[in-house]
Amino acid sequence: DAMVIQNPRYQVTQFGKPVTLSCSQTLNHNVMYWYQQKSSQAPKLLFHYYDKDFNNEADTPDNFQSRRPNTSFCFLDIRSPGLGDAAMYLCATSRDWPTGLTGANVLTFGAGSRLTVL
Amino acid sequence: EDKVVQSPLSLVVHEGDTVTLNCSYEVTNFRSLLWYKQEKKAPTFLFMLTSSGIEKKSGRLSSILDKKELFSILNITATQTGDSAIYLCAASSLPLYTGTASKLTFGTGTRLQVTL
Numbered sequence: 001d002a003m004v005i006q007n008p009r010y011q012v013t014q015f016g017k018p019v020t021l022s023c024s025q026t027l028n029h030n031v032m033y034w035y036q037q038k039s040s041q042a043p044k045l046l047f048h049y050y051d052k053d054f055n056n057e058a059d060t061p062d063n064f065q066s067r068r069p070n071t072s073f074c075f076l077d078i079r080s081p082g083l084g085d086a087a088m089y090l091c092a093t094s095r096d097w098p099t100g101l102t103g104a105n106v107l108t109f110g111a112g113s114r115l116t117v118l
Numbered sequence: 119e120d121k122v123v124q125s126p127l128s129l130v131v132h133e134g135d136t137v138t139l140n141c142s143y144e145v146t147n148f149r150s151l152l153w154y155k156q157e158k159k160a161p162t163f164l165f166m167l168t169s170s171g172i173e174k175k176s177g178r179l180s181s182i183l184d185k186k187e188l189f190s191i192l193n194i195t196a197t198q199t200g201d202s203a204i205y206l207c208a209a210s211s212l213p214l215y216t217g218t219a220s221k222l223t224f225g226t227g228t229r230l231q232v233t234l
Contacts, residue, residue, distance in 0.1 A: 033221075040226065041226055042223075042224040043161075045221055048218075051217075090160070094220075096219040096220055106166055107152075109154075110160055111159045
């Protein structure tokens with residue numbers, strides 16, 4: 001089945017130790033998103049790639065970076081994790097056409113990577 | 119700032135009850151309203167609504183959008199324990215520029231617990 005795979009599912013790191021989370025997709029979707037979801041809070045968009053174009057949200061801290069080496073893969077790098085960065089990180093994909101509505105905006109999510117910072 | 123508000127925040131019902139979950143939104147350049155179900159894993163897609171007043175149904179679940187009043191409801195009839203989950207509402211906005219995608223603004227969700 002076509003899907004979105006996130007690794008690792010659980011990541012424990014120490015304060016300040018860099019972390020990389022990965023996301024791969026077999027849907028051939030052109031858009032990939034990273035959301036941060038803290039306990040009992042709404043998923044918050046960090047950034048997204050539209051094809052190769054990177055789009056950062058205005059309030060995403062510089063500590064969070066992303067790479068998309070090809071259509072299928074996207075990485076989230078947290079350069080110096082703080083205690084406040086402990087959260088579930090959700091990767092999602094979509095096929096987005098700005099001028100059409102059919103099938104647009106239906107994000108397909110991965111299972112998430114839960115980050116613990118000690 | 120785009121905002122989505124869901125109510126109630128949590129709900130406990132008995133199996134067989136009918137529940138109504140609410141979602142109001144304020145989003146610039148609104149495109150569509152989506153409902154997702156989130157258990158202890160990835161959110162799974164339920165409905166996408168783009169037109170007012172047209173009900174979408176899938177089994178015991180149904181949803182409707184009111185674009186004038188800026189809200190949507192999700193109904194679940196004859197609830198089952200397997201319906202226990204967090205139900206997320208999200209409003210989609212049109213892309214701002216070439217090279218950007220539509221974005222979803224999520225509510226905090228309604229935690230539904232169905233008991234025997």
